[in-house]
Amino acid sequence: MLNTKSLTKKLYRWETFLVILLLVEVVVFGLINPRFLMPRVLFGSVNNFMTISVVALFVTFVLVTGGIDIQSGAIVGLTSITIGILWNDVGMSLPLALLMGLLVGLLCGTLSGFFVAYTDVQPMVVTLGGSFLYSGLAILITNFSSTEAYKGITGFPEYYSNFVRGRFFGVIPYQLVILLFFVAIAYVLLHKTRYGRYVFLCGVNRNAACYCGIRTKRVVMSTYMISGVGAAIAGILLTAYLGTAKTDLGKEITLPVITAVVLGGTSNLGGTGGVIGTALAAFVIGILRFGLSMANVNTQYLDIPVGVLLVVAVAIRFASQNPSFIRLRNKLRRRKDSVNK
Amino acid sequence: MRKQLNIPRATTSVIFLVLMFLGVGLVNPRFLSFSNILLTLNSGVVYTVVAIGIAFVIITGEIDVSVGATLGLTAAISGTLVRDGHMFLGIVVPLIVGIAIGVINGFGVTYLKIPSIIMTLGTNGIFRGMIYVYTQGKWVENLPINFKGASQSLIFGTFTRFYFFTLVGMVLLYFFMTKSRPGRYFRAVGDNPNGANLLGIPVQGTKFSAFVISGLFAAIGGLMYACRVGFITPIAGMGYEMKVIAACVLGGISLTGGVGSIVGATVGAAIMASISRVLVFLGFSSDYDNTITGILLIIIVVFDAVIQKSSAEKMRKQRLAAKIVQGEEVTDA
Numbered sequence: 001m002l003n004t005k006s007l008t009k010k011l012y013r014w015e016t017f018l019v020i021l022l023l024v025e026v027v028v029f030g031l032i033n034p035r036f037l038m039p040r041v042l043f044g045s046v047n048n049f050m051t052i053s054v055v056a057l058f059v060t061f062v063l064v065t066g067g068i069d070i071q072s073g074a075i076v077g078l079t080s081i082t083i084g085i086l087w088n089d090v091g092m093s094l095p096l097a098l099l100m101g102l103l104v105g106l107l108c109g110t111l112s113g114f115f116v117a118y119t120d121v122q123p124m125v126v127t128l129g130g131s132f133l134y135s136g137l138a139i140l141i142t143n144f145s146s147t148e149a150y151k152g153i154t155g156f157p158e159y160y161s162n163f164v165r166g167r168f169f170g171v172i173p174y175q176l177v178i179l180l181f182f183v184a185i186a187y188v189l190l191h192k193t194r195y196g197r198y199v200f201l202c203g204v205n206r207n208a209a210c211y212c213g214i215r216t217k218r219v220v221m222s223t224y225m226i227s228g229v230g231a232a233i234a235g236i237l238l239t240a241y242l243g244t245a246k247t248d249l250g251k252e253i254t255l256p257v258i259t260a261v262v263l264g265g266t267s268n269l270g271g272t273g274g275v276i277g278t279a280l281a282a283f284v285i286g287i288l289r290f291g292l293s294m295a296n297v298n299t300q301y302l303d304i305p306v307g308v309l310l311v312v313a314v315a316i317r318f319a320s321q322n323p324s325f326i327r328l329r330n331k332l333r334r335r336k337d338s339v340n341k
Numbered sequence: 342m343r344k345q346l347n348i349p350r351a352t353t354s355v356i357f358l359v360l361m362f363l364g365v366g367l368v369n370p371r372f373l374s375f376s377n378i379l380l381t382l383n384s385g386v387v388y389t390v391v392a393i394g395i396a397f398v399i400i401t402g403e404i405d406v407s408v409g410a411t412l413g414l415t416a417a418i419s420g421t422l423v424r425d426g427h428m429f430l431g432i433v434v435p436l437i438v439g440i441a442i443g444v445i446n447g448f449g450v451t452y453l454k455i456p457s458i459i460m461t462l463g464t465n466g467i468f469r470g471m472i473y474v475y476t477q478g479k480w481v482e483n484l485p486i487n488f489k490g491a492s493q494s495l496i497f498g499t500f501t502r503f504y505f506f507t508l509v510g511m512v513l514l515y516f517f518m519t520k521s522r523p524g525r526y527f528r529a530v531g532d533n534p535n536g537a538n539l540l541g542i543p544v545q546g547t548k549f550s551a552f553v554i555s556g557l558f559a560a561i562g563g564l565m566y567a568c569r570v571g572f573i574t575p576i577a578g579m580g581y582e583m584k585v586i587a588a589c590v591l592g593g594i595s596l597t598g599g600v601g602s603i604v605g606a607t608v609g610a611a612i613m614a615s616i617s618r619v620l621v622f623l624g625f626s627s628d629y630d631n632t633i634t635g636i637l638l639i640i641i642v643v644f645d646a647v648i649q650k651s652s653a654e655k656m657r658k659q660r661l662a663a664k665i666v667q668g669e670e671v672t673d674a
Contacts, residue, residue, distance in 0.1 A: 133635025307466030
């Protein structure tokens with residue numbers, strides 16, 4: 001009895017729904033265009049949503065505490081151009097430049113996180129300011145470069161690009177492995193450590209967390225630092241994949257990132273959600289876009305199905321939490337129980 | 342008490358705007374010429390209109406990030422209709438589309454209970470895609486001269502007609518929001534939705550109408566955009582949502598709802614529009630645009646939060662002190 005209950009509970013979970021959605025997508029697109037199911041093609045699609053996934057994984061932390069982070073796109077661009085300039089114009093070795101890129105992401109996250117945690121300004125406003133500031137700084141520092149801004153800095157060593165572009169056995173891209181690696185890291189950090197519990201508690205009830213002796217301000221600030229580093233990692237990977245360092249690399253990822261996090265079951269009000277959901281949602285969106293474009297849908301139209309998916313999925317989720325719906329469900333369940341008896 | 346807190350906040354933004362103009366005037370006196378000030382304010386007319394619309398939504402404690410797509414879509418629709426010679430339809434149809442988008446957003450937020458940021462994020466994607474479907478990804482060009490000329494036409498020989506009507510609209514809406522009963526619902530709902538509900542204010546209806554107003558104003562913004570720019574690309578209005586929200590925040594509208602005014606939104610939009618022109622007159626390149634906007638936004642908001650916090654603390658202390666004094670009197674008696 002208990003076993004079936006926990007099983008049904010698992011089946012009702014949002015993640016299960018996302019897995020089903022993902023399978024349906026693969027089957028449908030496989031039927032439309034059989035080429036889609038070739039392992040090389042299917043796994044190769046990861047390069048379409050790599051950046052968004054990595055950023056979304058770490059932005060999840062921020063949303064779990066009840067905040068929001070709309071500056072990650074700007075940090076991706078700033079990291080990319082920092083690496084390019086440090087390597088190309090300052091003459092740093094590439095590994096050192098990459099490290100500095102991570103540091104830049106950390107600093108950006110820290111600055112915004114500090115304002116969010118230690119002053120009573122809404123996270124949305126701070127990160128909105130941050131997005132203007134960091135994208136502006138990215139444009140400014142291109143002036144230090146000898147290359148014109150719109151061209152981007154190119155000519156990185158081979159090993160840097162191969163690090164991201166290669167494939168195991170010629171099939172599974174390194175990118176997929178890297179992505180799964182970061183999913184694992186984020187999962188352990190958020191769901192298996194004491195720090196992760198603190199993050200959740202800050203989202204559920206910040207005052208209660210504070211009274212429990214948790215340094216809530218530090219925890220909140222740290223989530224923005226994590227999300228900043230996540231954006232920097234995405235910047236490094238994207239620069240490697242494209243072989244170009246540019247200021248506007250992450251320009252249009254902010255909204256998709258929030259879409260992935262929210263579709264993954266993390267509430268923007270904080271306290272619920274998880275990394276696995278975010279990762280699955282990023283895959284769902286990525287496969288949807290990739291599959292549709294393989295089915296000869298104009299890539300410029302792809303915002304429409306993604307938007308519809310977001311609205312419909314979230315509407316279903318919120319409707320299922322609606323008191324009247326729950327009452328109806330309980331009523332049906334009771335009726336079924338009485339029939340069984 | 343709320344009122345006492347509010348008046349200074351919009352005023353600080355005005356003072357900031359005036360100081361910015363004076364400061365730049367010191368460096369470059371040509372900036373302070375009457376025509377240049379008007380030109381600067383006029384350059385932000387589209388921001389102003391959209392900011393006024395979105396202010397209604399933000400004041401009720403929600404958010405609307407679909408205004409950029411709404412603006413682009415309505416601009417494209419009006420552009421194609423006007424180009425094909427349907428001047429009247431080219432003005433009416435976009436407004437209806439804007440209202441329809443507002444209705445969709447309002448329906449999702451109030452009836453389906455989807456958080457507003459998610460709902461409008463979704464519709465933003467949907468309507469941005471619609472622009473590509475509608476225009477086939479092509480630019481809308483060759484608009485008739487008299488349509489484009491509308492943005493240049495002056496009133497009283499100085500104001501452009503658009504900015505003048507925007508200001509008139511702002512004043513009317515300001516009185517609507519502060520003096521009329523349904524107008525005052527917006528702030529009440531944003532300040533305390535449960536309290537407003539207990540008072541018999543239609544909370545959901547007010548939020549719904551806020552989204553409709555936001556959609557309508559984004560459509561008006563789209564019309565003005567089409568007139569001013571003269572051609573519409575599929576990415577028209579992209580990123581406007583963030584700039585407009587920033588303008589509202591600069592104008593003293595709090596994203597938690599219940600605080601702020603239409604005047605604040607107008608002033609905030611004027612500040613946003615001035616920044617790029619100020620930079621030109623100070624001899625900086627426009628590369629500094631985003632950096633300065635970001636720094637200003639963070640400084641103003643953080644400064645404001647610190648002041649609010651300390652004044653709230655001061656008031657709390659006063660209240661406590663008053664209580665203690667009262668308590669002593671009671672025991673004395």
